[in-house]
Amino acid sequence: MAFLVNIEYRERLIQVKGKQYANIMSIRVRVTKNEFEEPVKNQFPTIKNDTESHGIGMQIIRGIVDKYDGTIQFYDKKTELTVLVNLQV
Numbered sequence: 001m002a003f004l005v006n007i008e009y010r011e012r013l014i015q016v017k018g019k020q021y022a023n024i025m026s027i028r029v030r031v032t033k034n035e036f037e038e039p040v041k042n043q044f045p046t047i048k049n050d051t052e053s054h055g056i057g058m059q060i061i062r063g064i065v066d067k068y069d070g071t072i073q074f075y076d077k078k079t080e081l082t083v084l085v086n087l088q089v
Contacts, residue, residue, distance in 0.1 A: 020089065027085045035078045061085065 002019040015030040061083065065072045070087035 023089055025087045025089045027087070029083045029085075031081050032079060033081050 003017070005014075005016045007014040011032075013030070013032045016027065017030075018025065018027040020026070061072065064070070065085055065087065068087040068089070070085060073084045075082040075084070
């Protein structure tokens with residue numbers, strides 16, 4: 001099984017790509033970002049004004065990774081963030 005989704009909105013890109021290898025589901029999420037947004041200890045706080053409605057995405061991803069005995073890696077390239085998640089299936 002494999003999939004690829006590209007979403008472009010207001011000059012921003014969100015790309016989600018996934019593929020299953022044996023009993024591992026590998027998911028890569030790539031998003032463009034402001035070069036001044038930097039992670040703090042692998043946390044990515046929201047820069048949006050409405051912090052109650054935004055900034056919980058990484059918490060949700062970490063919960064899924066924990067539930068499925070997976071791994072998560074972050075790659076910050078100044079104007080692009082890539083998150084690689086591997087889950088046991």
